[in-house]
Amino acid sequence: MSKQIALVTGANKGIGRAAAEQLAVMGMTVLIGSRDPRRGEEAAAALRAAGGDAHAITLDVTDRATVRAAAEQIEAHFGRLDILINNAGITGSGQVSPADATDQIPSTVDLDMVRAVFETNVFGVIAVTNAMLPLLRRSPAPRIVNVSSHAASLTLTSDPDGPFAALLPSAAYTPSKSALSALTVQYANELRKDGILVNAVAPGYVDTDSxxxxxxxxxxxxxxxxxxxxxxxxxxxxxxxxxxDGPLPW
Structure with a gap:
């Protein structure tokens, strides 16, 4: 069997790029999904310079044409996909953490922002996952990882005495990640019989542009x-x- 093929969306920087680097070190062929072709190629070139097998894939999760084209490109060059990491996401508040975003307070939020956040963080995951499923089904050990957040946990965020009590209420980012949790379970239930493992992950509070x-x-x-x-x-x-640290409550 040839080396594993992994696609990471939003992989030209931050957590996605770090995950791509680690997968490349493990000997996998890593596909760098990026909205910006130049930045994607720069990231892939850096991984190749470090000895990895990396290729840039132009992929905007909100653009169905690029999603379809990415799937066609992967099929043409590799014939299958073993790992999909749905990492691409937005906060909706620019260079501000959702914890500090007053523009996401439910009673005053702009619905256009909510729609934009869900378009990337939820609908984009559906679009990419469905486009890649035929390729994942050709893998002997297909895995899907959806990048979420501790803020997605209804248990943690609803506790008035818990560690997230100080967070500002959010009608955009936080609900989008809770929706992603529900989506993860539904995909896992559908694909369990096919041996496709689907999980959500909260990476923690990370030093990133977001x-x-x-x-x-x-x-x-x-x-x-x-x-x-x-x-x-x-x-x-x-x-x-x-x-x-292990399993998180929903």
Whole structure:
């Protein structure tokens, strides 16, 4: 069997790029999904310079034409896909963490922002996953990892005395990640019989552009749990929600 093929969306920077780097070190062929072809190629070139097997794939999860073209390109060049990491996502508040985003307060939120966030964080995952499923079904050990957030946990965020009580209420980012959790379970239930393991992961508060680099984890530290879920053995979990410390409550 040839080396595994892994696609990471939003992989030209941040957690996605770190996950791609770690998968490449493991000897996989890594496909760098990126909206910007130039940035995608720069990231792929850097991985190749470090000894990895990496290729840029132009992929905007909100653009069905690029999603279809990406699937066709992967089929033409590789014939299958073993790992899909749905990492691409937006906060909806620019270079501000959702925890500090006053423009996401439910009673005053702009519906256009909510729609834009769901378009990427939820509908984009459906579009990419469905386009890649025929390729994943050709793999002997297909894995899907959806990158979520601790904020997706209804249990954690509804506790008035819990660690997330100080977060500002959010009608965009946080509900989009909760919806992604529900979506993860539904895909896992459908695909369980086919041996496709589907899980959601909360990487933690990471130093990335999405929070103006206020996070305390490095992208490499955060990516470790993505890679672990992407390389599960056949008896590994499915329909789960995990952080580096283990299972999280829904």
């Amino acid at each position: 929070n103006n680099h206020t996070g305390f984890l490095t992208p490499a530290q955060a990516a470790a749990v993505l890679v672990r879920l992407a390389t599960l053995d056949a008896d590994g979990p499915t329909a789960g929600f995990f952080s580096e």
